[in-house]
Amino acid sequence: MMSAVPVYWFLMLSAVLFALGVAGFLFRRNIITVFMSIELMLNAVNLSFVTFSYQLKQVNGHLFTFFVMVVAAAEAAVGLAIILTVFKNRSTLNIDEVNSLKN
């Protein structure tokens, strides 16, 4: 019943996806896309959880993933609202133009 695919392939995939998310966060300009990169990272984490859970023959990992998703939904709702407000006030979504707070 064990999958023929070695576990660490899943983990590697998850790691790469996480790195992609980090990359997106670091060099995208549009705030919305930056936020999407966070979703990529969360999915990478979820993938790891599910893999581990499968490996450990438990459902705890699944439940954690589930809650991560619920939290992600809440975070998205709030985050996008914040992004909307920023856009309303500044008429831009360029992340580099949101820098009035600095030394």
Next chain:
Amino acid sequence: MPTSYTELYFPVLVQALIAMGLAGGLLTASYILGKRVRNRVKDMPYESGIVPTGDARQRFSVKFYLVAMLFILFDIEAIFLYPWVVVYRELKMFAFVEMLVFVILILSGFFYMWKKGALDWSGTDLSRRRR
């Protein structure tokens, strides 16, 4: 009887693949076959043939957003209901109370949004009316 998950869900997969393949194929076909014209007019939003006036931002309404928010709220509730249904027979009263608490909280959120005018499409939201 299928012996593995893969076999169990293989039909689903096939269907999904066919659907995706079809959609992708059609899009690709139109992309390849269709004529591509890129100019201002083409990039303009389509408003029933009327030339758009003003900036898109002026049509900005957050009500869309609030409705989407409500959708998420009930989406999650529905998702929680699914496993609940599975165990309801076992747990009976206990599960009922659990879900009751959950639903009451969710509904108070709904009530709040409703009173805040998220569902009011008459042009003025509650807060304005009250003034």
Next chain:
Amino acid sequence: MPGNFATASDVIRFLPEIILAVMGTLLMILDPLLHRRSSNAFGHLSILALAGALGGAIYAYLNGGPAFGGMLMVDGFATFFGVLVIVAGILTILPSYRFLARQGAETSEYHALLLFSVAGQCLMVAANDLIMVFIGLEISSISSYILAGYLREDKRANEASLKYFLLGSFATAFFLYGVALIYGSTGTINLAGVNVVLSGPGAPSLVFVGVAAALMFVGLGFKVSAAPFQVWTPDVYQGAPTPISAFLSAGPKAAAFAVFLRIFTTAFAPIGHGWEPLVWASALLSMTIGNFAALQQSNIKRMLAYSSIAHAGYVLVALTARSEVGTAAAMFYLAAYAFMNIGAFAVVSHLSGKGERYQNIEDFSGLAQKQPLAAAMFSIFLLSLIGVPLTGGFFGKFYIFKAALESHLVWLTVLGLLNSAVAAYYYLRILVMMYMREPAEATEAVEPLSPGLRLALIVPAIGTLFLGIFPNWVLDFAGKSSVLLK
């Protein structure tokens, strides 16, 4: 079987959170139903809720123990921090009355979110399972994101909120990755379970758990603004409404530190030598960056933000000690810090004026002449932040460095002492402004102290002095609780 998961004692141990959640929901629902004239009522209600939660927390402590199948652990440690975050909540509300009125903002949601945030923090500090840590953390954080941007017409507040939110989610993702690795290598996310696996035979390799610990450090380090994850702090503290900056520097920070201490000194205790260098480096970096960056800072909120980074560094020194004394020292320090910092921010909020115009250190010129009480209270907070004896800040530092020395962290202690020497300089600059300058525009325009603000200044001042003169009681409790932690 169901009975095992929600017994009466579970509910009792969960009392403070229930009170906060119910009252928060109530505030939320009441908002559209009540008139705007009653805006102060929301404040009163939420203070009532917090007071109730305080009582609930104590009642829960008297009936302490694990709750909800080991999800929560109501022990002295949890109660200490629970009380701390609840008090921080009350102290945040006191200056908020005037602040919100001055900025013309609604009050109900503000208070509801504040209550939710405190509830989240209460969950965090009692959490005994990583999933509770995570959910508590998120409740607290999401409310904080909103609160930071609560004045949504204000561009600065928007920006603060956006930065806090994006970077916070970014850091949380790292934290989650760490949790995933812990789960993968130990097969459990229960803190006690992790400890058992890590100290038992056949424990996973140190590299593996170490990386997980490092990743979780990122998430928690972000929340407590420890270097190098502190970058957001000055911007957010500057842009957020001042009472919220105060809150951020006390409540979420203390709660995150509570989680930090619980995870690292219980679950990760067996691999202490693995994470110690990280905490060591982070402590040193935080202290140095915080203090040196604050040196020439002219915006007082930014300055306090840098100082908050530096203070996180001191607490990390206590964590580096990896001893019960260190934990107790960190607990005491955070309590003292909550008082003095909220008090300091309350003064800033009092002076800032409409639209938070006055945020410069120069704006404090001659405050002593215009409002001796405010100036005197601010002086107490500043002296405590410096660590002058007879204030809570002094004992906090003293205990931390004592603990560090007992764990033979001589270099860290010496560098920490050097750092606190540097720090005195920038705090005293404000003192000089208040007592040695003529009143300026801001101080001339300052409004009389409202009763709420008076309370918001006097209570933390009494707290600060109490901790400095009679530290015994709190230290005793912290000492005992740090043992219970095991």
Next chain:
Amino acid sequence: MLIDTVLFYIFAALVLGGGILTITRRNAVHSAMWLIVSLLGVAGLYLQQQAEFLFAVQIVLYVGGIMVLFLFVIMLVNLDQAARERQFNRHWFVALVAVAAVGAEIGYFIYRGRTGFHIAELGAPIAAPHALGNTEMLADTLFSEYLLPFEIASLLLLVAVVGAVVMAKKRIQ
């Protein structure tokens, strides 16, 4: 067995391809679309690892909920302007190097620690028949052990609702 491997490759390709395109497309709508592709790939991997409940949640909540929210917002803000903006920062190269380093590091670490995952005997094995799937077990655990997180999740949603309303509604003067 072979089919598993093949499927893994397909899903992995979806995940990675979608991911890469998400962070490289200029247009935010395209990015969102590719993100959906990536999420679907992840959902497929869930299924492959016997997490059919999560598979459903991924599709209903993530793709059907969160991504819809994203698309709504993208539509609400000025799309033209967003699309016209240069999407990459001048420092992308530095970022890329950093990211490559992170990836390399994590990859190296997982490679090194891959044996660490085999201490799996701690948990109770999933004994449920295949046909039933593990949803029942999951539900059991959710409504017993994870009762508290479940209830607290509703609080989290409340926070989100209040937060979204506070941020998005018009200002009352």
Next chain:
Amino acid sequence: MLDLLWLIPAAPFASAAVLLLVGRRMPRKVVATLGVVSIAVSAIVSGLVAIAFIGSPPPGNAYDQHLWTWIAVGGFHPGIALYLDPLSLIMTLVVTFVSFLIHLYSTEFMAGDEGYARFFAYMNLFVASMVMLVLGDNLLLLYLGWEGVGLCSYLLIGFWYRDPANGRAGQKAFIVTRVGDTSMAIGLFLLFHMLGTLNIQELMARARADWPVGSGLAIAAAALLLGGAVGKSAQLPLQTWLPDAMAGPTPTSALIHAATMVTAGVYLIARTHVLYEIAPAVQLAVAIIGAATLLLAGFSALVQTDIKRVLAYSTISQIGYMFLALGLGAWSAAIFHFMTHAFFKALLFLAAGIVIEALHQEHNIFHMGGLRRELPVAFWAFLAGGCALAGLPLVTAGSYSKDWIIASASPSPALWAAAIAGVLLTSLYTFRLIFLVFFGTARTPVSKQPGVAEQIPVWVLAVLSIVGGSERPAYRPFMAHLFGATPKPPEALSTIAAAAAFFTGLVCAWYFLRGDAPATNPLARFWYAGWGFDWLYGRIFVRPVEWAARVNHNDVIDSMYDGLATLARFVWRGLALTENGKLRWYAAAIAGGTLIFVALVIFL
């Protein structure tokens, strides 16, 4: 009677608290009364305590008053407790008594100042902290007092804040002493860590028992404490703040920067003398620092033009004597010199205050002159104080205490010579000052004569400066018990040499340093013409003096602190760059930090 001990710090502290909070709304009379009476209570109580203590010495010749236990955690329970022994008794007596006189003086001196209440509040707070420093029985209280006096000093230097230079001087004082304070704090922590107690007496006992002579720990602890003492007492190389500190009001200079606070370092070393006895290397360093400082500051005092700066350098130089005595193990001599110095230096400052006040805030001694007849009070006070400072043999207190130190130095010829040279220098700059200010022709008209409140303290201090030395016979056995070793009796050679140096200085000052044109004076012309002495004098004496003075005056060490400040600013600028407001950079910092952390774990 000894039970009243707690009242000595409590009275001024309470008064300070009241003045700080509501002083602004009080009439000046009330402020002055409160300020002075609280100190008077302290002084009277310390007098009573002294009588009780000497009359019937408590067992062990020390009295411990435990007020309450501060903390009690894990076998560690420092209390708020006061410790009275001969050393702290003398310090307390001198501090409270001199403070009382200076407070009295201030009621008139500060009369026209708008910050009247503030001034008294700070001064009272200072006295409370200083007494706490002296009486505290554990390191925590000592540190509390130490920080407290530093803070008050800082506040008082910048008291006249309208002039930004004053604020800068205050900050400089603060920063420079902070360097020393940090070293001390580390030292205190080291002591506490190694010996496991905070009680000073226990610490000393354990140090003596646990650490062999010359052990590394003892050396480290003693050296770190020395750092603190050097900072507070303005010794080489941390002396630069004191002359600038003269920006504060003159009573402040008299009390804090001459009589009391700056001698806290001396107290610290005397209090922990056990440590120095088991770390002979550091003790020698103390002596060398003292000798070097007394010479360097003496040279500097010679060329100053500001009357208060002359006195400031003189203070540094005199504290150098005390350090020399400490370094030689003549603990009693150091404390004795502290006492006499407190009298005559306070006197000199108060008299200088009268002069400055009379001449419309004129500080430049070259704009003064001929005040002998115009301001007789100031003149006689200055004469008494100056003679005591320079050490007029057999008559003044200063000569007794200084002779004692010089006699203690006799085993070491170099230090002895330095001490004698110091006497010569002291005599030179003191009489140069007196001659320039009180003799010659008047250059600025006198506008105000001192009132009663200013005169009384001056007369009292003048009498004490003259007769204060006669207490020595009683004083010596009193202190000898405390420090164990009996000091050397005065030797004829030292006394004669010191006397010779004193008169040489007096004469030289009269002939060479009286005006800006020494050639007009017949004897000098004669020397110049006939023996070329002037040339010789110029070669051997003036040039090196000028060089030393210039080097020191151009602030070699000062620029080091500027360098520190620049470095801090540089670091700040670097850090400011990282907070550029760009979210991307913040995220990069977080990601980079993660990268490094993970790498640390993997590869470490």
